[in-house]
Amino acid sequence: MSATPANIPTCLFCGDTKTTFTCFEDAVFNNKTFQYLKCCNCDLIYVYPSPTDEDLMKMYPVEYQGAFTEKGTGRYTTLFKQIRDLGTFKTVLDYGCGGGRFVVEAIDEKYEVVGAEYNPALVANLKSAFPSASFQTINDLFASQQKFDIIFLSNVVEHLTQPKETMLQLMQHLNDNGIFVLEGPVENNFNLTLLTRKTLFFIRKYLFHKKAYHTPTHLLYSNRKNQEQLFKDVGLTTLFYTVDESNWPFPSALSECKSTMQKLMYYIATFSVKMSKHFSFWGNNFTYIGKKTTR
C-alpha cells in the first residue's frame, strides 16, 4: 500500500513517517528492543519496529487466550439494545473473538454468529466449546466472500500490526447497510491516570535510563481523535462514539493495594474515573458504532 521502506517508521493509522520520542520506556522482548514512537501528524503512539511473525508467535501462545466464557454476564445488554435501535440485523462476525465473551451473549440474542481467530488450534477449541456458533481462521475468512450485518471487534485494534489494512479488508465483508461495532482501550486519550503514568515513565526513562521487560502486545496507543479519523479513512461514518474510564491499569479496589504507592494510584484512578463522567473527552476505553459512508 505504501512505498515507504520497511526500516523507516510509518504511522499505523495515517502513514506519516515523521516521529518523535515518547515517555514510554523501550521494551525488551524476544532479544529485541521495541521503541514507542509518536506520529507527528496524528499523535498515535506505536511500537517500532513492528513485530515479526516469529515475535507474534511468542507473544500469543495458545494459553494467551485463557479460559472460555461459559455464560453471558449481561455486559453487552446495553450495546445490543443500541444495535436493535439501529435496524434489523441477523449475522454477526466477531473478529478476534478470543474466549467467546461476546459470542455467548450474541447467541443468546439470537444472532447467527461467526467467530474468527488467528490460531487454528484455538479455532478448533472454540468449535467444540460453542456448537451454536461457527468459527474460522482469519485466513479462511479473508479468502471467502462472506458478508455480515454486524462486524464486531473487542480489544483487537491495539494488537494489529496493520490496523488500517485489516479494517479495509473487513469492510469488504460488511453488508452495505451493516454496521461496524468496536470497543477497547484508547491508551493515549486524556485522563489523570495516564498523566500520572506518563510522569512516572518519563522519570524512569530519562532520569534512571530504565528499559521495560513487558511483552509489547499493545502495538499502538490511540486517542479519540486519531481513532475516529482512522474509522473515517476506512470508509465509516460515526453513528455512536463514547469514551469512558476504568481504573485499569491502576488498582480497582483498595484491597488489591499492597503498598502506599498502590493506594495512591488507586485514589488517582478512582478520582479520574469520577471526572470522566463529567467530560466526554476524558477516559481510557471507547465504544464505537459506524456504518458505511455513502459517497
Ligand SMILES: [Zn+2]
Ligand atoms: Zn499518524
